[in-house]
Amino acid sequence: MKAAPFAYCRPDSVDEAVDVLAGGDAKVLAGGQSLVPVLAMRLGRPGTLVDITRLPGLDSLVIEDGQLHVGAAVRQRTVERSAEVASVPLIRRAMPFVGHRELRSRGTVCGSLAHADPAAELPAVAACLGASVVLRGPGGERVVPARDFVTGAMTTAAGPDELVTGVRFPVAADGEGFGFAEIARRHGDFALAGVAVRVRGDEAVLAAFGVSDRPVVRDVSITDPTEAGLRPVTDALAHEVVDTDGDAHGSRGYRARLLGVLAARELARAHRDASQEVTA
Incomplete structure (x- = not known):
């Protein structure tokens, strides 16, 4: 099957992306490894796709203030192969189980969290570690604990006009297993x-x-x-x-x-x- 017709938007800033989402009937496109099959099977028919893959700042992967900050456009394969992932051993252990290598080369960490599949690995890792999900909406930025972010199957605490901009995983402390x-x-x-x-x-x-x-x-x-x-x-x-x-x-x-x-x-x-x- 093929996706139903949709408009395509590639914003130049996070604020512009939020404005488009606030208009209603829009979905975010980052890696597309979950969204594209949904569109192809016509299980979802958004009027607009908002492509965030080139937004400045969303490709950051840094350790700061005792946390690993993963931007919304960071690929799973990038995290898997990064030196920074050694600071969060649970991610390193889980990542090889996430789909296949080819899917991880396009799929994003934040995209997996936002999709909220009950059988997905990364939402469980985030919940186990007490990670935080960062959202940006018309009212500004807010941070939601990962344990509260997924509210049901394919359902999250993010509003339809909010964009997941990143996730923060606590760095492992000495004496942790x-x-x-x-x-x-x-x-x-x-x-x-x-x-x-x-x-x-x-x-x-x-x-x-x-x-x-x-x-x-x-x-x-x-x-x-x-x-x-x-x-x-x-x-x-x-x-x-x-x-x-x-x-x-x-x-x-x-x-x-x-x-x-x-x-x-x-x-x-x-x-x-x-x-x-x-x-x-």
Whole structure:
């Protein structure tokens, strides 16, 4: 199929882009790896596409004030191959699971957040780390915690007249450990279940994805951080948070079992890594 007719706009500034969005019936085009298939299948019919790929300042990738700042036009492959990504190990672990290399060469980090697919990796990473999403609208700039940004499947806290201009990930501190894993039918497919975890000392945070309409974040601190000690906790957690309906690829119970196993394994790994960091 082909997309329905639309107008195309390439603004010269962020303010101009916001003005076009405020006019209504417009969608932002950055990488296009999620938007273009939606247009081709006519699941979406915006009147105008606002191309932000060349807007000044949106291609920035810098570490500042203890945060990794990723602009809205920064490609996933750029982040994956950058020296800066070493400061946020969880992104580095997750990025190879995001689609295929060819898709990451065009897709953007902020685009994945804005698309808000329930099975997407980067919204879960952002939620796990307590990242912040930066928005610009007619009323100026505002910052939304990543855990509050995705409000449902393909739905976010961004207004129709707001542009995601960047995301800020906190840089890893000494003594932190991380884990990431997912199960998909084939590499590059959407995850049937996945986890992103962060551990520091006795504190542990887990974000589950692919099992609900948005990333589900839970405190999973435990006194016995071995995989055997974690399994009862993660199994109970999985049955609590998995609320997606079953489909041809896996039932709700199957996804819960996957999540419980992945969570225990990655939490145990993150605890080991954190302990080694402290020892070192």
